[in-house]
Amino acid sequence: MKKSILIIFLLVGFRGNAQSSKILYIIPDSVEVSIENQIIKLSPDRNAFIFFLLTKNNEGIYSLSLFYDKRMQKDKLMNKALKLTNRVLLIDEVKYPLILDYDFAFGTPKENQTGTFGNREGNIVRSNVLFHGYTIFFNKLGKIIKVSDF
Known part of the structure; x- marks a missing residue:
C-alpha cells in the first residue's frame, strides 16, 4: 500500500513539474x-x-523582436x-513569453492535418512572420549591431 501511494505521488509530481517548467532565457x-x-x-x-x-542568421x-499590444489581445x-x-x-x-523562428519553420497550427508518416509534405500548414517594429540585432558577446524601429 505504501509503495502504491509513493508511486502515485511521484507520477503526479513529475507530471506537474514537466508542464509548469519554464526554460529561462x-x-x-x-x-x-x-x-x-x-x-518603458x-x-x-x-x-x-x-x-x-x-x-x-x-x-x-x-535578432530579438519586441511584439506588444496595448489592448492585451493576442494575434491569432x-x-x-x-x-x-x-x-x-x-x-x-x-x-515575457518567447518564441523562436523555428516554431514557424517546423511547427504547424493544425495538428489534425499532418498527413501520414513518409507523406507529410503538402499536408502541413506552415507560417511565417513579417514584422515591422522594434528589433535589436546583436552577437553572442552582446555587441549591439543595429536597432531597427520601423
Missing part, C-alpha cells in the same frame, strides 16, 4: 538594458501584452505558439 546585459528602455517607452504602466521572437547574428497566428511555449525571456525581473 538570459540575454547579454547590453541587449537587456536596451530592451527594457524600449518597453512603449508601455510605461506595463499594461501592454508583450512577447518576443528570437532568430539567428547564418552569420551568427541574433501567434496565439498557439504563445500558449504552448515554455520559454520565457527575463528582462529586469519580468518574464
